[in-house]
Amino acid sequence: MRFGVKVLIFSMYRSSRAFSAINNNYSNLYSQVTTKLKEINYLQGIVGLLTWDEMTYMPPGAAQCRGTQNSVMAGIIYDKSTDKELGEMLQMLKVAPQEQLNEVQRALIRDEHLKYTKNTALPKELVQKLAQLETDSYNAWVEARKTAEFGKFAPFLQEWVVASLQKARYINPNEKPYDVLLQDFEKGMTSDRLDEIFLEIRNGLVQLIADIRASRTLPDTAWMRGGSFDTELQSQLCKGISIDLGFDESNGRLDASVHPFTGGAHPTDVRMTTRFKANDITEGLTGCIHETGHALYEQGRNLSPDWKDLSVSGPLSMGIHESQSLLWERMVGLSKPFQRYLLPKLQAIFPDKFSDRTPEDLYLAMNCIKDPSIIRLESDEVTYTMHIILRYEIEKGLLDGSIPVEEVPAVWNSKMKEYLGVEVMDDAQGCLQDIHWAGGAFGYFPTYSLGAMYACQLYACAKEQVDVASKSTCTKGPTLEENIALGNFAVLKNWLNKNVHKLGSVPASGDELMERVTGNRLQPETFLNYLRCKYTEIYKLRESISSDN
């Protein structure tokens, strides 16, 4: 079928949008701004689809073409994002009497004005420098990691530090550079607040990790390792779980890719991918539940019909996005009640492995804490945050000048010893293990741990509210955990839709979102208590540990 060539010629025309620069009617001005922003949003959605296609179905020979397509789209998006008229309109709305706008409109203008400022703040030379550094630094990092020689990467890391400081100064000379960079990933967060959060967590975790290592209780978890699990059966199982959790196939797709991710083009077009390994059923399972959490957040934007094509309906921050994936992965997927839902499914498809097992066996196997790993990506929920704190402390030190680039390996190795009690063999397994700094992404790491903490606090709140309702005479019903055991995840999904997803990016920070939803800003002790209670039971730690704090 090749019909439609001519049709395209006609539909290519669109009426030009007149813009009257001076307009006292703010509602009209707001509407003009959102028309422009929606167009950018749709273009970004198209880039999302191109990325998904690249990861799933694109033929290998098309790689170069896809690169050019991405670059053409990036150019168009850049032009539209830095359009002078857009900047003027955003400025007018930024300084407008704020009572002329409603809460959602104010939040949108707040975020988009800042984004515009960032997009236009940097001189051309610096933008070019950063783009060049991205490629060069990535290549140097790959090479350095291959031969475990930090020295090969160090000059590029040094350039990233210098260029990032410049960038931060152009964007906001009155803030600490690290705090400016952090905004790209975690809106409204500061390093002072991070220091406070991470100090409390670090102190609590060092003790807990030591106690777990000292425990003589070793739950039998080995039975689930080894063996071979048909990946097609795993895929079908996980697809069913995703849909049970609430993934809406009419507004999204589930596919396979080498690196699982959740992306897509729009809240009505969420593309989630998973990966399964024959020798490890846990990775595919938890990965799928994790990505489903991201996907539910994206699909949750459909609840905001008036502004779902605008960033204000979108993810508040990387940390909040991660909180949605980790809430489903850890608070639900690794929980006891979930194993009651999961076990019969596993028994049905892998009877040899699971038929003689109890939900409790499965719970212990899913929550096995190995000896602390020196690799972040292989670490468990207890030690993971220590990996993040270590990276945070080093990147902050790089930017405030307290840690020179050449000292990174020594500082890294000494902190690994201090926080996790492990020795780093070489830089490839040490400070060169992550890609982030090779892309100059200072401020990215903390969002992983913030996500885990947000998740914990949100789940505790949901549990409390659902359980209170379950006991009230008029809304009597199963508790949240009973619902999870029954595979009725809609209760939790609806709670998140209503309390988190619907708020989109309206709150100015993760702390503000937490306060609105749970009554308190982020409380690290909620996370610590969760870990202590859980692992005290699993490893039969001294009762005193949890009561000490």
Add this chain to the structure above:
Amino acid sequence: MRFGVKVLIFSMYRSSRAFSAINNNYSNLYSQVTTKLKEINYLQGIVGLLTWDEMTYMPPGAAQCRGTQNSVMAGIIYDKSTDKELGEMLQMLKVAPQEQLNEVQRALIRDEHLKYTKNTALPKELVQKLAQLETDSYNAWVEARKTAEFGKFAPFLQEWVVASLQKARYINPNEKPYDVLLQDFEKGMTSDRLDEIFLEIRNGLVQLIADIRASRTLPDTAWMRGGSFDTELQSQLCKGISIDLGFDESNGRLDASVHPFTGGAHPTDVRMTTRFKANDITEGLTGCIHETGHALYEQGRNLSPDWKDLSVSGPLSMGIHESQSLLWERMVGLSKPFQRYLLPKLQAIFPDKFSDRTPEDLYLAMNCIKDPSIIRLESDEVTYTMHIILRYEIEKGLLDGSIPVEEVPAVWNSKMKEYLGVEVMDDAQGCLQDIHWAGGAFGYFPTYSLGAMYACQLYACAKEQVDVASKSTCTKGPTLEENIALGNFAVLKNWLNKNVHKLGSVPASGDELMERVTGNRLQPETFLNYLRCKYTEIYKLRESISSDN
């Protein structure tokens, strides 16, 4: 995996492209033009990918979002295609001393200058009118067809005639309006030339059709109808055939869709789809071979490394594109030698149906001529062209005023009787059966038949050249048909690559391409002779028929 947000911010920047309006260096000017054209080409490729995705993997809920994405992209492509600077540069190159450019460059400027003229010729009101008519007319056609009432569609057809005449006049007031419209589909073709071609064909076919109907020979073809063919097995079979024919999976994909089509984003990213029915193996087979022909033409653009991102490497016309699909479908797929390649494959997967059959049985069953159908899409290769001639005569009559809109059903029905000897029951089965006029696509129909004729002449030429070489002492080898029977399709594919695909859009018309490749412009008698010889043998027609002419 959500890494990469920040990376995007930087890569979004692109250096602005300086343009010096007065430049005596034509090579530099040409290079500036092609930079702009390539950008448009990549954007159109992205639209191609969006269309493919919509037809294959897009979740249903994303339909509205995809509509908006397409409209945003159409707007951007329109803006870039009508960019004033581009127009000025094309004009400078158009009037430049032509020896300053090579043949490919001249061809590109010829076509792009005309395209630009067309894109910018119409006043806004007319463009809006056409866009509106597209939607309204389509809806009216759907409704009219449902109730078989031409009267419901007639006012819209009348509006299309008026608007199309206006459009043609704006583009080129010195040409016959029909000829102007024809250029959108068949570059370099005129109605005078079509009259000449179709008159010859009509006269020859009316006789042949009558002779076939009068024949007392009825080949046994019923055995292949009926029964059930597993669609998954059909799909695997056809995928293998596509690859045997030369489809390159590293630069393309094969998928399933409700309406088979070949599209994609780039010669390195050709997306072809097929469809299989359990109760009919022929449709899926011929459909797959047909689409493979389109796909090989698109992938053949990779042979033009210097200009493969420009329209000059692309399809010359709709007719030539169709010639590539029909060459493989009819000249190869329906041929006797192909059945020797195909039969063992069918026997392997559907032994019940095929194990007792010979290639000759398969040949007769594949080439069964049913009684002439009143439906174009259900007709065979002999009667198909009569359907096209009928439509051509009517649409030309509509535009030159010799056929008023209200007389279309009467003219249609009388021509169906005259050309095919069949009675039209109602307008739904008659003049309302095709979508084309509902989209104002006057000039599209002829390309189907031109494609069949081009295919025949190209195949005859390839056969002659390959067979001559096969007899020469230094290049001795199998003839073309022997190669086909052996499943060695590379000989034909390479011939098409070299003689047709590589020329891209350099020739000014299909006739010019034919002349370059075969030594003669399109010769309808080649097509007539092919049909007469083939069906004289199958239906044991009087020998005199082929010798009469």
